[in-house]
Amino acid sequence: MHDTQTNEHAFAEAVRRNQAALRAALNTHYDFIVCGAGSSGCVVAARLAANPDVQVLLLEAGSSDDVASVIDPAQWPLNLGSERDWGFMAEPNPHLGGRALPMNMGRVLGGGSSINVMLWARGHRSDWNYFAAQAGNDAWNYESVLKIYRRIEDWHGPLDPERRGQGGPVYVAPAHAPQPAATLMLEAARSLGVPTFDSPNGAMMEADGGAAINDLRIRDGKRLSVFRSYTYPRMAQPNLTVLTGALVSKLSFDGRTVTGVEALVDGQPHWFGATREVILSLGAVNTPKVLMQSGIGPEQELGRHGITVRQHLPGVGQNHQDHVSFGCIWEYAEPQQVGNGGSEATLYWKSDPALDAPDMLHCQVEFPVPSAETAARGVPAHGWTMFAGLAHPKSRGELLLSGPGVHDAIIIRANTLSDPEDMQAALASVEMCRALGNASAFGRLVKGESMPGKLGREQMQAWVRSAAVTYWHQSCTAKMGRDAMSVVDASLQVYGIDKLRIADASIMPRITTGNTMAPCVVIGERAADLIKTRHGL
Structure with a gap:
């Protein structure tokens, strides 16, 4: 040593x-x-x-x-709004009741990989096949990309030689000793008929979806x-x-x-x-x-x-896209530890089996994360969040210039939830989250649901507009x-x-x-x- x-x-x-x-x-x-x-x-x-x-x-x-807030994965929230963040803000959005969402982005060596929650998520088979179809080049398809992943990974999880690599520059491992909130989420998923996998990046990225403990870029408690x-x-x-x-x-x-x-x-x-x-x-x-x-x-x-x-x-x-999510929060019966930066389990699922890829993207965080607006409803001192996310939103935003100079700020019109289909998908995703969090699996861990709770359709739509936040995946x-x-x-x-x-x-x-x-x-x-x-x- x-x-x-x-x-x-x-x-x-x-x-x-x-x-x-x-x-x-x-x-x-x-x-x-x-x-x-x-x-x-x-x-x-x-x-x-x-x-x-x-x-x-x-x-x-x-x-x-x-710096400590980069090296220690648990301190990632401290980078938001710091000098390591570009601090972009989207324009006020009428589809979110006039709210302006922060669009944080890494401004540090490593970019987003130095301030994010370290999740390694490869993208679904259908995503890469779509890339190849759009480009007119099979070098972008899933089979080709799988070869790249095998070449670059240093996988420290269950053996899967067909899909995972070893000895590459990218150390990846399942979340070490995940907290009960994560393991119980998998149990809850199974109770709802959602299959669970030993990794989100193997067969799960080729299927209709599933739930799994996250693959992370963390070794010996340090960010990679x-x-x-x-x-x-x-x-x-x-x-x-x-x-x-x-x-x-x-x-x-x-x-x-x-x-x-x-x-x-x-x-x-x-x-x-x-x-x-x-x-x-x-x-x-x-x-x-x-x-x-x-x-x-x-x-x-x-x-x-x-x-x-x-x-x-x-x-x-043009074509600005981003994952949007809505923080559903539960109160713990007793305070719980936060493990591996707080995000240890994930779920992808289709609201409609006919879709080519999962449209629901659920990331779990082991502490309460409301939006600035939903925080006013009251947030438990000890709780966890299931982000009901949209994996493939239909809404499209745009970027415009405010001037020709390097210091003239970019105008981000994210247009989040501007497509009516996204509201329907959001409601389905939130209901899926509520079913997970309220499943009997969580009975001994959770005191009760803090938000959104059981709401009528119009109330739920209003909650969705006030709860919407970004996963910081602008693309x-x-x-x-x-x-x-x-x-x-x-x-x-x-x-x-x-x-x-x-x-x-x-x-x-x-x-x-x-x-x-x-x-x-x-x-x-x-x-x-x-x-x-x-x-x-």
Whole structure:
């Protein structure tokens, strides 16, 4: 143990010295510039930097992840609203009674994987097959993606060699010693005819759904972000520069070819040239923002702000999707421990067997989590929450510019619950949650249901509008596909622009079933494979 700690300290010091030297002597040009050190960008940068002859620059607006609230998974709520959060807010929404939802997003090395609840959810078979159909390329289908998951995982759970991998960079394990609220949720699910599985990511992602103890990216009680798994191990190398405090403002061009990026580094303007490619991995809000402010997007929107149109792509900033959920809360009979960051069990299920994927996404949290509005109804001091979520909402939002500059805030019109079908799905999901939480399995653990309780249809709809919160899974705003609203092709290259790819949740044609970190890692892996093939690396 002592030797391990000594080696870790020695490596950390080597990283610190190397990155300080690289920062002090920045190059004017790099082979590849990756913008954004989130769950996709960290993968792309690390995979490209594996070749010692390739110079990679990774730009991150946030700062170090070496803080207690990142390292300890249980402290994840402390990051919300901190300097590690972009702090986006959606516009007030008439479909939510005028409420404006916070749209938190990671602004730190590791992005969302440094401030989330560490759930590893691969996406349903039908999601990936939909990606492949939209892209017109089988490399995106479930069978192809399964090979990537097997290659990258280091699975520490029940053996499933057909679906799970071992020895990869991504340590994944079922929640260790789950609390009674989690195990009883599985018992309750079985009592309602919902099958249970030993993992949400094996056969369950190929079926109508089910319930399972969560797969988490936690080892020895510590968070394992994508940054720590992929990028950090390469940061003592001279060919990988990780630049924090670097806010990307726009792309530079020669005609329709991207030549580099403009960024504010510690507030000072810098230009960095890319001899081979620029990869945008800024997430589903900032990727379309930088595209539009660089002249790539809907010409009408760019024209409103006097931005010269370089490529008219009407889909940039459109098709905004996010998982919405409604916190149903029960009071414990006695105070209970919180395990593994608080989210240890999950359920996916179909409200209609004819659907191609589960439309209900239920995540359990072992403490009460009301919305700001439902908190006024009274919240138990000790309780747990079942988030009745929509896995595939029909509502679509959009992102608009408030101005042409780097500091002009993005306008997020999430349009949550704007499609009437989403209200119907929400009511079904809440009733499913209530049936679970009120099942006899919970009898000895729970004192009673705190909210919503048994309400009439109109009252329940009003509760749904006041309870709605986001799972923080914003996606689909620069989608992959072949129609007029698509922004990237099957190779993640931006239509009409050379030397520019996108690798993050914005390229999803539709939001995946479950949490989005794992699919973002796959998107990063696909991007790296495509780039290496294109450049013979």
